[in-house]
Amino acid sequence: xxxxxxxxxxxxxxxxxxxxxxxxxxxxxxxxxxxxxxxxxxxxxxxxxxxxxxxxxxxxxxxxxxxxxxxxxxxxxxxxxxxxxxxxxxxxxxxxxxxxxxxxxxxxxxxxxxxxxxxxxx
Numbered sequence: 001x002x003x004x005x006x007x008x009x010x011x012x013x014x015x016x017x018x019x020x021x022x023x024x025x026x027x028x029x030x031x032x033x034x035x036x037x038x039x040x041x042x043x044x045x046x047x048x049x050x051x052x053x054x055x056x057x058x059x060x061x062x063x064x065x066x067x068x069x070x071x072x073x074x075x076x077x078x079x080x081x082x083x084x085x086x087x088x089x090x091x092x093x094x095x096x097x098x099x100x101x102x103x104x105x106x107x108x109x110x111x112x113x114x115x116x117x118x119x120x121x122x
Contacts, residue, residue, distance in 0.1 A: 010104035017094040017101070024094070028068025028087040042072030046080050067091065 034041035038061035040050040047055055059073040070082040 006104065007108040010101040010108070013097050014101040014105055017097040021091060021094040021098070024087050024091050025068065028083045028091075029065070031083045032063050032065070032068060032070045038072070042074075042080065042082075045072065045082055046074075046078070 036044075036050065039058045042058060042061055043055060044050045049055075056078070057075040059075050061070065061072050063070045067088040068083050069088075072080045072082065
């Protein structure tokens with residue numbers, strides 16, 4: 001039996017997770033976009049200037065869409081992830097919360113806990 005308080009917590013957790021997950025994903029995807037080539041984008045992110053006067057040699061840019069990841073690598077061994085560190089773990093937490101709260105909300109709605117419309121025995 002799901003009581004009203006547990007239902008409210010599960011419902012709000014589900015709503016927050018369902019709205020936050022796409023927002024974080026789009027934020028991560030926006031960090032994958034670059035208007036110039038990979039060299040200029042990564043050099044600008046690391047040094048603040050897009051040119052190569054006296055800077056270490058740029059290696060490559062690795063990008064993935066799921067989870068959003070954009071890692072710049074230089075020959076000197078330095079790596080820079082252009083997607084903030086909190087995006088992927090928070091997306092994972094949102095998925096876990098949504099997976100845990102969904103059955104509670106669905107079973108409570110089927111029993112009528114949501115609007116106080118549970119069938120009365122009399």
